[in-house]
Amino acid sequence: MNQRIILILTTLLFFSYHGIAQVEKQISLQEAISLSLKNSHQLKISNAKIDEALAQEKEALQERLPDFKISGNYLRFNSAKLNMKFASGSDSASHGGPKIPTVNQALYGSANLSFPLYTGGKLKYGIESARLLAEAVKMDAESDTQHIILNTVQAYVNMYKAAETITLLKENLNSSKSRDSTFSNLEKNGLLARNDLLKSQLQTSNIELALLNAENDSRKASLYMNLLLGLPETNPLEVDTNFVNSNSPLTNFSDFENAAILNRADVRATQFRKKAAEAGVKAAKGEALPNIGLTAGYIAADIPNVFSVTNAVNAGIGIQYNLANIWKSNTQLKKAEARKREIMASQDMLTDEIKVETNRDYQMVLLSHKRIEVYERALEQANENFRITNNKYANSLVTLTDLLDADVARLQAKINITLAKADAVLAYYKLLQTAGLLKAL
Numbered sequence: 001m002n003q004r005i006i007l008i009l010t011t012l013l014f015f016s017y018h019g020i021a022q023v024e025k026q027i028s029l030q031e032a033i034s035l036s037l038k039n040s041h042q043l044k045i046s047n048a049k050i051d052e053a054l055a056q057e058k059e060a061l062q063e064r065l066p067d068f069k070i071s072g073n074y075l076r077f078n079s080a081k082l083n084m085k086f087a088s089g090s091d092s093a094s095h096g097g098p099k100i101p102t103v104n105q106a107l108y109g110s111a112n113l114s115f116p117l118y119t120g121g122k123l124k125y126g127i128e129s130a131r132l133l134a135e136a137v138k139m140d141a142e143s144d145t146q147h148i149i150l151n152t153v154q155a156y157v158n159m160y161k162a163a164e165t166i167t168l169l170k171e172n173l174n175s176s177k178s179r180d181s182t183f184s185n186l187e188k189n190g191l192l193a194r195n196d197l198l199k200s201q202l203q204t205s206n207i208e209l210a211l212l213n214a215e216n217d218s219r220k221a222s223l224y225m226n227l228l229l230g231l232p233e234t235n236p237l238e239v240d241t242n243f244v245n246s247n248s249p250l251t252n253f254s255d256f257e258n259a260a261i262l263n264r265a266d267v268r269a270t271q272f273r274k275k276a277a278e279a280g281v282k283a284a285k286g287e288a289l290p291n292i293g294l295t296a297g298y299i300a301a302d303i304p305n306v307f308s309v310t311n312a313v314n315a316g317i318g319i320q321y322n323l324a325n326i327w328k329s330n331t332q333l334k335k336a337e338a339r340k341r342e343i344m345a346s347q348d349m350l351t352d353e354i355k356v357e358t359n360r361d362y363q364m365v366l367l368s369h370k371r372i373e374v375y376e377r378a379l380e381q382a383n384e385n386f387r388i389t390n391n392k393y394a395n396s397l398v399t400l401t402d403l404l405d406a407d408v409a410r411l412q413a414k415i416n417i418t419l420a421k422a423d424a425v426l427a428y429y430k431l432l433q434t435a436g437l438l439k440a441l
Helices: 002-021 029-039 041-062 122-188 194-229 241-245 253-263 265-288 331-394 400-434
Strands: 025-027 067-076 105-118 237-239 291-303 307-320
Touching: 025 029, 029 122, 029 194, 041 122, 122 194, 122 237, 122 241, 122 265, 122 400, 194 237, 194 400, 241 400, 253 265, 253 331, 253 400, 265 331, 331 400
Parallel strands: 025 237
Antiparallel strands: 067 105, 105 291, 291 307
């Protein structure tokens, strides 16, 4: 008997645990941003690009280090014929000279050290260019970070919109069903026309359809948010509705425009690429200059029965200059200069785009605040209109159609103000992203 009780309690605890596990977890906007940055595939790609750029910078740095190469060979011959010529030019074997040794193997090795002393600036400016390009890639990653934050805010806002719309529709649906129940009793008692009951039921059906669409939108928004946060697709989430009141005071437009030009990661990335292009031009000019290097080496060889070489150490300074530079054009320089002009033009174009985007987003924030004011007045008017129409309908002064229209207008006004507040938050975050200030949140 005790075993049965334990089994029942265990089963109840098991299902209770899984029931609790499916309860929606409320997540704040900042928590969502942190999770999206932690699990972003785009940032992983950006970090890989940074590692690649740093490796290229290290490769450029290593070019100024000395090269030290060791080589060795062992050769095996067949029965080679060795004919040694003396100063007289006669054949030693045919005039009874010394016996010629048999050579069937040879062994030799060498060690060579080279160190660049002067390369016309190619190494110096190549290193500088690689360093600046690595910084530009880091700025690209920072720009990606801001885009991810904005995408997270947008997904969060979409979840809020869907959830609040569902709440409003459910409230209206309950009210509509209650009205249908009242109208149905009146119709049965002959106090209401059948057509009026059908009108009321039709509006209830329309609300149910709107609710189905809102729930579908909510599922899609939740799926996208879970994927963005790196969570299971079916993980239940609930947004914190307090975020709609998180807007900061709006400063002057010039403050945002100046901040965008100074703080935008893509602007700084372009600046780094411009400096890298300038370093590339200087490095390309070094192609027409001579190279000077320090060299040193060691050679050892052994041919049995013939000769051996040991302790053959050499050192010196070498100079190399390609005379073809006199009649060949420096195509590397032309490409580097063209690249510099391209980046400078891109920088000017980006500055113009930033001014346009900042003005557009600033005006959108102002517009979103004005919309909220208008929708708030509209909601007051819709509520008052419904109250008056409801009283008139109770006194048979207006038709049921007028009452249903007033109810729809009130519902739409509630939805409009809810969506407008969410859009205002998104517009403000978009302005921060355009100004390069989103990272500071």
